[in-house]
Amino acid sequence: MKKNKKLIIIAAAVILLVVGFFAAFKIYKANEAAKYGHIADSDFKKFVPDYAPKLGPDSAKVFLVEFLDPECESCREFYPYVKMIMNEFDGNVQLVVRYAAFHPNSKFIIKIVEAARKQGKYWETLELLFQHQPEWGSHHAPKPELVWNYLPQLGLDIEKLKKDMEDPEIQKIIDKETEDGNDLGVRMTPSFFVNGKPLESFGYEQLREMVRDALQE
């Protein structure tokens, strides 16, 4: 076999492999979008259950579902961008918070924010915990007990909060969130769905565009 022929064989194989990979990528993502879009049509509650915390009017044209973990750094980094999107499309988007408890103390923190919700301080608590996350949620030395130092500044009744955290309803919610997250293929946080379609490539601009396109549809 001549050297040229060998080169051509290798080049062809490389091109085929790369093209094949990206074709598979596109097909897979398109299938995912179709699959979850279908669930969104037939089982809306899978994305937006009644109990989920929501920001923005129920009449909004776009529902932005975010699976987040209060202990995840990317969720913390991304949160201001979500707020920016909510401000930009004010009144037209409803943010639906879902939980994906992927970290060691996630469930503990979720219980806190859910208990704070009973006192009408859900968003304040979530934001405060995000703000102090580097202190209590460090991966090398997590110190979840530190949260008790920050929470009183919100004017929360800490005794009541601690009692509410043990509410079996909250545990039920956490279990349901895990189940729905599995059904919807959530394996990373934050994971976004815009009107039931998963965010294809992760990033602020991509999410903003997806919301804008959904509003124009």
Added chain:
Amino acid sequence: MTDKKWVTLFICWLIAAVSTLGSLFFSEVMNFPPCILCWYQRICMYPLVVLFLVGLFPFDEKIVKFTTPLSLIGWLIAFYHNLLYYKILPESAAPCRQGFSCTSVHIEWFGFITIPFLSLTAFTLITILLVTIHRTGLREKK
């Protein structure tokens, strides 16, 4: 005879390249978290793609000597992984951390094709083909 050896090595490279892209597809596109044993197998598989390619131009039989140890180590880890996966060894023996179990099932095509199975198949084929090249080389020398 060199042609036959070249084609055999080319097939080795193809298997390694497909395995590499496939594993990246599972972790980066489908977002399956790779378990620790998967990482050790990747450490053995990924360099093979580069090494085989270097050995193809111009054809250099020495590549067999350098790649066989990697392929064998990868095969051993894959074999161990399969023993855990198919519950021949108890799960408690798995060196896994919480959340990323080495025995959690991600895919199961036709009821028996799983990710550890694919890995073991790839390492087995590569090892057999490398041995074939080596034997052909020995016969030529005689």
